[in-house]
Amino acid sequence: MSRFVSLPLVLFVLAASLATTATTPTPALAAEWTVDPARSRLGFAGAAAGAPFEGTFRRWDATIDFDPAHPEQARALVTIDMASAATGDRQKDQALPEADWFDIKSHPRAEFEATGFRPAGGSAYEAPGTLTIRGIRRPATLPFTLDLKDGTAHAVGRLGLVRTDFGVGQGEWTSPQFVALEVTVRFDLIATKRR
Amino acid sequence: MTPSTRYDTVAITLHWLSALAIVALLAMGWIMTDLTPGSSLQFSLYQWHKSVGITVLALTVLRLAWALTHRPPPLPTSMPAWEQLAARLGHLGLYGLLFAMPLLGWAVVSTSPFNIPTVLYGALPLPHLPGLAELPDKKAVHELLKDGHELGALALVGLLCVHIAAALRHHFVLRDGVLMRMVPPLTRAAPPLGDGG
Numbered sequence: 001m002s003r004f005v006s007l008p009l010v011l012f013v014l015a016a017s018l019a020t021t022a023t024t025p026t027p028a029l030a031a032e033w034t035v036d037p038a039r040s041r042l043g044f045a046g047a048a049a050g051a052p053f054e055g056t057f058r059r060w061d062a063t064i065d066f067d068p069a070h071p072e073q074a075r076a077l078v079t080i081d082m083a084s085a086a087t088g089d090r091q092k093d094q095a096l097p098e099a100d101w102f103d104i105k106s107h108p109r110a111e112f113e114a115t116g117f118r119p120a121g122g123s124a125y126e127a128p129g130t131l132t133i134r135g136i137r138r139p140a141t142l143p144f145t146l147d148l149k150d151g152t153a154h155a156v157g158r159l160g161l162v163r164t165d166f167g168v169g170q171g172e173w174t175s176p177q178f179v180a181l182e183v184t185v186r187f188d189l190i191a192t193k194r195r
Numbered sequence: 196m197t198p199s200t201r202y203d204t205v206a207i208t209l210h211w212l213s214a215l216a217i218v219a220l221l222a223m224g225w226i227m228t229d230l231t232p233g234s235s236l237q238f239s240l241y242q243w244h245k246s247v248g249i250t251v252l253a254l255t256v257l258r259l260a261w262a263l264t265h266r267p268p269p270l271p272t273s274m275p276a277w278e279q280l281a282a283r284l285g286h287l288g289l290y291g292l293l294f295a296m297p298l299l300g301w302a303v304v305s306t307s308p309f310n311i312p313t314v315l316y317g318a319l320p321l322p323h324l325p326g327l328a329e330l331p332d333k334k335a336v337h338e339l340l341k342d343g344h345e346l347g348a349l350a351l352v353g354l355l356c357v358h359i360a361a362a363l364r365h366h367f368v369l370r371d372g373v374l375m376r377m378v379p380p381l382t383r384a385a386p387p388l389g390d391g392g
Contacts, residue, residue, distance in 0.1 A: 049238035090320060091242075094312035172308050177233040 031067040033153055033191035040189040042080065046163070047180040048092070055087035055096075064191060068148060071117040076127060080110040100170045107134045114142065123147055131159075133166035144187075151193040158186045200268050201376045209258045210377055213293065216251045217355070220244060224348055245304060246315045252297035259290065271371045285357060292351045299344045302327055306337035 043056040059081035066074040082102040087093055097104040114129030123145045131140040144157025163169055163183045173179060202210070227240035270279050304313055305323035313321040330336055365373035 049233060050235035090314045090317065091312050094314070094320060095310070098310060100310055178238075178309075 032194040033064040033066060034194050035062045036190045042187045044183055044185050046183045049178060053087055055085055057084050058086055059084035071119055074117040076114040078112040082108060082110055100173055101168055103134055136166045138165060153191045155189045158184055160184055204380060205261055207377055207379055209254055213251060213254045216247050220247050245313050248297045248300045249315055251293060255293040268376050273371060288354050292347060296347045299340055299347055303340045303344050306333045306340060308334055
């Protein structure tokens with residue numbers, strides 16, 4: 001997976017900031033975060049046949065570059081292995097990878113890419129970005145709260161989606177009759193600052 | 196040595212388990228196709244119908260294997276030849292439907308535009324019938340199979356009515372003990388009404 005801030009770039013920025021005190025729009029010193037997968041959760045919730053259900057993605061990865069002093073320069077890239085979706089219901093888990101739903105053969109990964117976090121008061125932020133599911137790219141703004149403590153970040157957020165905006169549910173499933181169009185994506189993420 | 200006048204315990208058990216399952220299947224089938232599409236009850240009933248239907252298929256395979264290896268008691272000689280023939284044909288028809296209906300249902304599921312995976316009793320995944328899910332004109336085939344499954348249900352109800360009526364006639368009119376041959380041993384308080392001889 002690509003890193004936003006490569007080592008040469010860090011060194012360049014470091015050298016540049018040491019060499020000059022000018023207020024150039026060069027990015028602040030990178031502050032990369034490493035997500036702790038054991039303590040983090042990325043899930044989704046929906047309703048099928050009138051009954052709510054929840055699921056999680058068991059494999060995903062996030063690259064986060066965020067300096068609390070410069071949230072506008074933050075960058076985040078979340079990559080989700082769509083084959084790792086699990087609801088605990090065998091029937092749903094068999095259906096989700098199929099062509100009508102996530103179509104993992106053609107689109108194995110979903111992606112959320114955010115550039116610049118907007119402070120929204122207190123620990124609240126908004127991350128405007130681009131969400132890609134089934135190869136369909138759409139702008140999406142992710143609201144979340146962020147608590148920083150001793151080099152550990154705890155981010156919690158949720159995003160409401162309309163599944164058919166991304167072609168999730170083809171053919172007969174484009175109707176909301178059997179499976180609700182509204183889906184919520186939720187995450188609860190723990191990350192530590194990379195030294 | 197005179198042949199047994201009763202079905203054995205295995206045959207009796209398989210018969211009544213099938214009977215129970217078939218009544219449940221017919222009831223579920225009628226109810227679920229009348230319910231609001233997308234309702235939770237409708238969805239559950241379809242899943243139960245699939246699970247019980249495949250169970251009947253398994254039971255029928257067992258029954259046929261058992262019937263072929265364990266001679267069923269002979270029909271009473273008091274029965275005229277045409278009645279014996281009618282009984283054979285009736286049972287043949289019932290067996291045929293007990294095979295055809297689950298297979299048709301399975302094919303209906305396999306060609307469904309919803310492509311819903313079957314997980315028997317929520318635990319045992321059952322794949323679609325090979326080749327059907329990939330058919331290019333799946334929808335037309337699906338409609339045809341659905342009509343076939345529905346007609347089969349009507350035929351089954353008709354044949355079951357004849358089956359039950361015949362059994363009751365044997366018991367209450369002819370009093371030849373034919374019904375008692377299939378009554379579970381636990382309720383064998385009354386002695387067999389006759390050995391058909």
